[in-house]
Amino acid sequence: MPRVSIKDIARSADVSHSTVSRALSDSPLVSAETKERIQRLARQMGYSPDAQARSLVMGRTLTVGVVVTTIIDPFVAELVQGIERYARDGNYSVILASSDAEPDREIAAVEMLNSKRVDGVIVTSSRVGALYQEHLDRLHVPVVLVNSRRAQAGRYTFSINVDNRDGGVQAVRHLLDLGHRRIAYITGPADHSDDLERLAGYRHALEEADSAFDPSLVVPGDGRAAGGEAALPAIMGREDPITAAFCYNDMTALGLMHAALRAGYTVPGDLAIVGFDDIILASHVHPRLTTIAQPVRRMGRRAMKMVLKLMDNDDPNGSNVTDVVLKGELVVRGSTVFS
Amino acid sequence: MPRVSIKDIARSADVSHSTVSRALSDSPLVSAETKERIQRLARQMGYSPDAQARSLVMGRTLTVGVVVTTIIDPFVAELVQGIERYARDGNYSVILASSDAEPDREIAAVEMLNSKRVDGVIVTSSRVGALYQEHLDRLHVPVVLVNSRRAQAGRYTFSINVDNRDGGVQAVRHLLDLGHRRIAYITGPADHSDDLERLAGYRHALEEADSAFDPSLVVPGDGRAAGGEAALPAIMGREDPITAAFCYNDMTALGLMHAALRAGYTVPGDLAIVGFDDIILASHVHPRLTTIAQPVRRMGRRAMKMVLKLMDNDDPNGSNVTDVVLKGELVVRGSTVFS
DNA sequence: TTGTAGGCGTTATCAC
C-alpha cells in the first residue's frame, strides 16, 4: 500500500484531480453528492494530504521554528510548551532547534529553518549579535525574541521580556518588609543585561527604603547552582551578619540554600533566600523557595500570538505590534517565611 | 528583496536552471569554472534552497517527528535533547508535538506528522492502544517507542526501554546492603507496567535475601510528588518501623522526602529513600536523592539512531533491528548514606 | 559540459 494522492482518488472516483481537490477542501463548487462520495473514498483509501506540496503552492508552511539554547532548562521547556500549545490550536506545528548557546549552531539552526520555509521564528535566551541579526533578517519572516538581547534593531524582529528591574524591586521589598536590613545580591553570569537590571531593581528598592547601597554585599555568582554554593563563605563569613540574599536566579538560590543547610545554618532562620524564575525545582526543595515567578507560559503563548499576528497583517514593519515587557510575580514560600 | 530561486540565479548567470541545480549540489557534470561562478552568485543573491520542493521530488524530508506527553517533564526534555543532537548531526530536524497524555491529541499529532511527511517518528512515555497503533502503521515510516507500552505489535514499530525490573533489584539490594530489612515500595499510577516491573524487581531482591515479601509494605502512590507526600502516614505511622522506601520514581521520592522532613524525621537517619529516573531535581534537593539513573541521553541517541537505520535499509520488516532494553545505574547520594 | 522536458502533489485560473 503505497502513498495515495489526489490523482489516485480521482482515478478511482472517475473524476478529475481538481474535483477531488475541491471536494476535499469542502469547496462549494462541487455537488454535495460527489463531494461526499469523494470524501468517503479518500477515507477508505487512507489518503493524507501532503503538506509539502500544499505549502509549495500556498506559500505557507504552517510551521514555526523555535530556537532554544537547551531544552533541558526548565524555563525553556515551559516556554516551549506554551508555544507548542498555542501553535497547535492555530494549526501550526513546531520545529525545535537547540543551539547549546553556541553562535555557530544558532546560525546553522536559522539557516535550517530558512530552508524549511517556516512562517515565523521564536528565539529564546539568546544574545543576538550583528551577524546573527543579519541571518534573522534574511529569513523574511517575523522573528520574536524571548528574554533575549540584541545588538541592533532588526526589521522583522520583536521581543518579549520579563521586567527584570521590577522583579528585583519586588524581591528586595519583600525582604525589607520582613525586617531584613543586610541583604546580599548574588549575581548571574558576568556581562548579562538581565543581571544588571535585576541588580538595578535591588539597588532601587534599598535606596527607596533609605538603606544605603553597599557594594560589598554584591557577591559574584555564575547563574548556576555551583555559583550559589561558592557564594556562601562570602555571605556568612562576615563580621556584620547578612540575614538575607536575593539571587540572580533560582539555580543560584538553590545552590546557596543547599550549601547553607549543609553548613548547619537554617533557612530562613539564619538566612532568608529569594530566587528568580520559579522553575519547577523551586517548589520541590525543602524549604520551598521564595522567588519571582516569570510568567513563562504566558510568554510562550504571547510569543506565538505575536508571530501569528505579524504574519497576518503582512506589513513588514509590523505596525501595531510592539515589544512587550511582562511583570513577574512574587511567590512567597518557606525560604523567607516559616510555614 | 523577495525569495530567490534557482531560476533567478540561472537568469543572472545566463545558464539553464538545471545547470544551477547541478552546480549547487556540487555535481561533477558541470565545469569547475561555472560551478564556482554560480556558487558565488548564489551566495551573493542570498539563495537558500527550498527544502519543501526538494523533498517533494526526493521523497525524503530529512525530518523526524517526536511525540511527547509533555516537554516539561525533565526526563522527556533530556530525551528530546538527545534526539535533537543526534538528529542534527545527521542533518535531520525535529518536529515536536506534545499530547498532554490525551489519546485524541496523540493521534492528531501523528496525523499531522503524517501530513508533514516525516521520515520517522519517535514516541515517548505512551500507552499505544490498538487504534493508535493503526495510525502509526499508516505512516509507513519507522516508529520507535521509548519507554512506552503497546497493546499489539506493529509492522514498523520498535521500542527502547529501560530495564525496570533490574532497576528495582539494584535499588533494593542497595538498601539491603545498608542493613535495612523493613523496606517499603511506593507505587506509581495504577495499571502501569513500568510500575509492575519495578515492583517485581523489589520483590525479587527481597526474596533473594531471604526476606519475606510483605504486601502491607506496598503503599499506593501516583507517580507525582503529591502521591509521595500522601504516603508518609502509611509508612511512618506503624508499629513495626519501616526504615527505608523505594519509590516508583523521583517525583514520588521527593514528595515523600519533603513530607518526612517537614514532619521532623531525618533522612536518611529515620528513613532512607531511593527514587527512580535521576531527574535533575534529584541532585539539587537536600539531601540529594539516591536513585536509579535512566540512561536517558543514550536512549535519545539510540532512538534516533534506530530511526535512521530503519530508514536506510528500507526493509520494512527492519531486519537486524531489534528492540532494545538498557540497564539503569544506581546513583548513591545523601538520601541513603550520610555524606 | 550544458539545455530541454517532465514530474513530485497540491491549488488556482481558466474555459466549457
Place this chain on the structure above:
DNA sequence: GTGATAACGCCTACAA
C-alpha cells in the same frame, strides 16, 4: 459543476 492547464521550486533522465 467539472475538467484541462499552469504554477510552486526543485531534481533528473534524455538529448544535444
